[in-house]
Amino acid sequence: MESSPFASHFADLKPLLEVTGPAWLQSARERGFHEFETVGVPTTRDEEFKYLPLHQLTEWKMAPAHGATLDRQQVAKLTLGEIDAITLTFINGQFAPEVSTDDLLPDGVFVLPFEDAFLAMPETFEKWLGKVATTSQKLGTTNDDRFIALNTAFLQDGAFVYVPKNTKVVRPIHLQFVSDASVSPIAIHPRVLVVLEEHAEAVILESHVGQTGQYFTNPVTEVVLGAGAQLEHVRYQDETDVAVHIGNLAVHQSENSVFNSVVAQFGSAVARLDATVWVGGSNAETWLNGASVGRGEQRIDNHTRIDHAVPHCQSFEVYKTILDDHAHGVFNGKIFVYQDAQKTDAKQTNQGLLLSPTAELDTKPQLEIFADDVKCTHGATVGQLREDALFYLRARGIPKKEAEALLVYAFAAEVFEKISEPSIQAAIEARLFTKLA
Amino acid sequence: MLTITNLHAKIDEKSILKGVNLQINPGEVHAIMGPNGSGKSTLASILAGKADYEVTEGSVEFEGQDLLELDPEERAAEGLFLAFQYPVEIPGVTNTYFLRTALNNVRKHRGLPELTMSEFTKHIKSKVEMMELPSSLLSRSVNEGFSGGEKKRNEIFQMAVLEPKLCVLDETDSGLDIDALKVVSHGVNSLRSPERSVLVITHYQRLLDYIRPDFVHVLIGGKIVKSGGPELALELEADGYSRIEGELAVAA
Numbered sequence: 001m002e003s004s005p006f007a008s009h010f011a012d013l014k015p016l017l018e019v020t021g022p023a024w025l026q027s028a029r030e031r032g033f034h035e036f037e038t039v040g041v042p043t044t045r046d047e048e049f050k051y052l053p054l055h056q057l058t059e060w061k062m063a064p065a066h067g068a069t070l071d072r073q074q075v076a077k078l079t080l081g082e083i084d085a086i087t088l089t090f091i092n093g094q095f096a097p098e099v100s101t102d103d104l105l106p107d108g109v110f111v112l113p114f115e116d117a118f119l120a121m122p123e124t125f126e127k128w129l130g131k132v133a134t135t136s137q138k139l140g141t142t143n144d145d146r147f148i149a150l151n152t153a154f155l156q157d158g159a160f161v162y163v164p165k166n167t168k169v170v171r172p173i174h175l176q177f178v179s180d181a182s183v184s185p186i187a188i189h190p191r192v193l194v195v196l197e198e199h200a201e202a203v204i205l206e207s208h209v210g211q212t213g214q215y216f217t218n219p220v221t222e223v224v225l226g227a228g229a230q231l232e233h234v235r236y237q238d239e240t241d242v243a244v245h246i247g248n249l250a251v252h253q254s255e256n257s258v259f260n261s262v263v264a265q266f267g268s269a270v271a272r273l274d275a276t277v278w279v280g281g282s283n284a285e286t287w288l289n290g291a292s293v294g295r296g297e298q299r300i301d302n303h304t305r306i307d308h309a310v311p312h313c314q315s316f317e318v319y320k321t322i323l324d325d326h327a328h329g330v331f332n333g334k335i336f337v338y339q340d341a342q343k344t345d346a347k348q349t350n351q352g353l354l355l356s357p358t359a360e361l362d363t364k365p366q367l368e369i370f371a372d373d374v375k376c377t378h379g380a381t382v383g384q385l386r387e388d389a390l391f392y393l394r395a396r397g398i399p400k401k402e403a404e405a406l407l408v409y410a411f412a413a414e415v416f417e418k419i420s421e422p423s424i425q426a427a428i429e430a431r432l433f434t435k436l437a
Numbered sequence: 438m439l440t441i442t443n444l445h446a447k448i449d450e451k452s453i454l455k456g457v458n459l460q461i462n463p464g465e466v467h468a469i470m471g472p473n474g475s476g477k478s479t480l481a482s483i484l485a486g487k488a489d490y491e492v493t494e495g496s497v498e499f500e501g502q503d504l505l506e507l508d509p510e511e512r513a514a515e516g517l518f519l520a521f522q523y524p525v526e527i528p529g530v531t532n533t534y535f536l537r538t539a540l541n542n543v544r545k546h547r548g549l550p551e552l553t554m555s556e557f558t559k560h561i562k563s564k565v566e567m568m569e570l571p572s573s574l575l576s577r578s579v580n581e582g583f584s585g586g587e588k589k590r591n592e593i594f595q596m597a598v599l600e601p602k603l604c605v606l607d608e609t610d611s612g613l614d615i616d617a618l619k620v621v622s623h624g625v626n627s628l629r630s631p632e633r634s635v636l637v638i639t640h641y642q643r644l645l646d647y648i649r650p651d652f653v654h655v656l657i658g659g660k661i662v663k664s665g666g667p668e669l670a671l672e673l674e675a676d677g678y679s680r681i682e683g684e685l686a687v688a689a
Contacts, residue, residue: 392525392579395485396539396595397513397546406538410529410578417529
């Protein structure tokens, strides 16, 4: 075990954290801190981090996150531009009202920073916080929640979204997390809690972008979907090219709910996302889509986990990775089908596109099935551009280089076509285009 | 416009074309007919620049240039168009984006300014109608989920948009019902002009009822063994390829 840089942060911040939020939260922080410190910063000897060296976390002399100010224009340039959305912006983990919007929301809908949410909905908060992002009580021999525990230890500010039953939020909700480490390396632990009650509907864009410098960001998002609720969740990551981003997206689905996730991973020196879905109600539908682009020395890891705990549920998963130069990617897709989860229909697809002989993608589908009447398939392909498609484009007059770029773009863009909100889709595709240029 | 001289080609050591000679002048419509495996599609692929084939002997001259020296995109820009027998599906690239990119590259090569989105929309409008393409197909990914007939109509639509000098149709009639065949033929016929030539490659005479050729050539065993006027196609329709194959055997 490496020595953790977070003990001193915890000691320094303790007086401030203790006076933030309700009392039960402070004991949750203490538990989280203890849980993390017991295991510490992972090394490649830890099964779940086998391919992910995280030397930055111990080498950097990180300070706890401190406030920074950015104006609207700077933020718009970093993130996806001016998207018409109910927007909450956090800079280095702190709510920034000057670059957020103040909207009149439908009755009972809350889109709030934690400080206000602690007061507005204390019971909902206590009921769900920390209950979704956890693998305790779940199957698996390598379950590892250490970064979630670390996030909880430093839980201070974050975004809270609540949609009451039978309510549809028509405008998208944009939760944007901007990091700026211009002074020194910092550690940031953003948190999001989303609760959609029965038959509620919403579209949430969660973006993580960086202005400058070395920083470690450790965002945790928890999503609770009531019966028949529908959430489209788009997660866009474009941190600075020296940042370390270790993200968790954990979802709890009730019966008849639909969770539609689209993930875009473009930035960071080291980026990891664990997208974890607990399917706890029958006839629920889960869609996990992701596209990542890695260049230079980037490391991009996508880990998905779907727990089918009940019968008659469907999950569809498509993850694509484009790697150039010396970039290294990992896809690990776990599907657990519990003994009771008969008639589960799970389909997992993973495709990699390698643009250089020195790029590497490790892909590991992991299906653990304990029910006998289920349909589970997985397929993984890693390859180069399709020759027939390239020839077709060239035969129409498109020069080779342009045709190749178009096909690479199309490979990832296919994933973003799943986004229903045209402005978000167009903005992400435009960033993809820039990233590939 | 196109002069093919003593063209020999092989794929994976297998010799396919064994001395093809063909001369196409501006405004002419030629048909090449032949049984399966005679080398028809190989000839089309070589003209378009597909890399799988190796030309071992002979030459192809297009508009005074050595065609075989050009990349596929240069051939297209110079005015050669191949309507594919099996149009390729390209998920993630919309038909409109693809075609505008293609057209603007071709225009750039010809020294013409690029078209803006609205100019492009205007340019393609009548062609979309002529090919009876539902406008939804324009915003969908190239050929993805298109029916067989839609794919072939899309090929001719692209041809109409790119306005080539030489149109090569590789078994465009295969898999088409009679209505689709009429639409496709109408599209091709509307492009006929004294400056533009057409090379129709087909197994069956049927398409030639709608696209009347000036010359018909029979390709068997990698060679053009017989040439004639449109009546030759009717003879083939009546007697099949076996009679010509028989004549050849006797002559040998």
